[in-house]
Amino acid sequence: MIYAKAFFDLQFQFAQKAAALSGLPLADALLKYTNFYIRFGLGRDFDRAHPGWREYLAGLRDAGDGQAWTYRFYMTRPCGPASPPVVATSGCFSYSRLRDDRLRLHFENAETDGSSSLGIERRGRRLADLAALFAHLKGTEGESVRVVGASWLYNLDAYRRLFPKSYLATARVLPDRFQHMPLWGQFVDRHGEIKEDMARRLRERLRRQSSLEGLDQCFPLPVLTVEAPVSEFCVFYGV
Ligand SMILES: CC(C)(COP(=O)(O)OP(=O)(O)OC[C@H]1O[C@@H](n2cnc3c(N)ncnc32)[C@H](O)[C@@H]1OP(=O)(O)O)[C@@H](O)C(=O)NCCC(=O)NCCS
Structure with a gap:
């Protein structure tokens, strides 16, 4: 399944808001508040020193358009298993x-x-x-x-x-699942396209959100x- 660019844009914007509310650098917010690490096929350790993650951040620093770079990077990643080992x-x-x-x-x-x-x-x-x-x-x-x-x-x-x-x-x-598909999956359909109505609802709530607490409640559906x-x-x- 190849996910649409709009799905990554939505998460990027969410991380920007989380960075603004928390005072975290954007690089840390992208690790902590998006499903990018898993989508890039880097595993589930969320290790900021992982060479693949460092390559992503290095490109981000040089990129004029961070969202465009994120999607370009995703599309270059090999299609490895992004799920935990299945029995x-x-x-x-x-x-x-x-x-x-x-x-x-x-x-x-x-x-x-x-x-x-x-x-x-x-x-x-x-x-x-x-x-x-x-x-x-x-x-x-x-x-x-x-x-x-x-x-x-x-x-x-x-x-x-x-x-x-x-x-x-x-x-x-189950709160605080910002790195995982069981939360972000609600924004894509079976073709990997964004569900516009669900994305709009997240963006609207995010605009009104003024503290890090309650960030979970911006999502239309909880995990x-x-x-x-x-x-x-x-x-x-x-x-
Ligand atoms: C799960 C997934 C395949 C559903 O895709 P989809 O294209 O929305 O599915 P469908 O349009 O076939 O909808 C199937 C049913 O779910 C319902 N549904 C889907 N999204 C809904 C929503 N946000 N609210 C209410 N019902 C919804 C539909 O109404 C339909 O039910 P019906 O036949 O009774 O009307 C898709 O969201 C996906 O692949 N997500 C990413 C992966 C994921 O989330 N995996 C789970 C991680 S644990």
């Missing part, structure tokens, strides 16, 4: 292992014909993806292992209708985190 995949869903042995569920649009992966007409396929994934989990990880989700997507009926109520009932807001054992999913999907 297994089923259609649009996959999982990885967290440090404490809980499992983290991931969603990525895997429809190749441009159709809506979360649309009502694809609900059956998504439930089949999840049933296969949880049948696999039941056999390999056991039923008591806990599964964690964290995404803006848990705000949408189109996503919530794929999961057991008991899992959704544990939802709580929600949810958690349940494998057994609850198995009952729901009948596996």
Whole structure:
């Protein structure tokens, strides 16, 4: 997936505002308040000394137009994996292992014909993806292992209708996810294009924002985190 320039521009403007509110240099705000480091394929350590990050900042210093440079730099980066190491995949869903042995569920649009992966007409396929994934989990990880989700997507009926109520009932807001796609993903559609209405809402709130506290509330949708054992999913999907 290649994301549109407007998606990077939006994050760049967000970092500029965060820099103004916090007193941080722009270079630090770009590291701390955008998804750039991950999108550039530099990993997840957010190490300001990483050669790739230093190359980006060096170019930024010399660039007349920082947003144009950012996108040029992104487009030159190799298409490496930008997600954490995945253990297994089923259609649009996959999982990885967290440090404490809980499992983290991931969603990525895997429809190749441009159709809506979360649309009502694809609900059956998504439930089949999840049933296969949880049948696999039941056999390999056991039923008591806990599964964690964290995404803006848990705000949408189109996503919530794929999961057991008991899992959704544990939802709580996860603040401060400025470096991650589970927050920024709300601004792009399945083609990688910007969602203008969502971006406009962020910009409007950002204009009125006068302190670093509450920066999270400028986003139209919060990141929600949810958690349940494998057994609850198995009952729901009948596996
Ligand atoms: C997730 C993603 C594929 C959705 O793309 P999309 O083009 O908006 O998807 P669709 O237009 O097919 O919408 C699917 C459904 O979601 C709903 N939806 C999408 N955005 C919505 C929003 N902001 N508010 C309410 N509903 C929304 C649509 O109404 C539709 O539901 P419906 O069929 O019941 O009407 C896309 O945002 C994406 O790839 N994001 C980046 C990656 C990401 O966020 N991954 C999750 C990280 S955890």
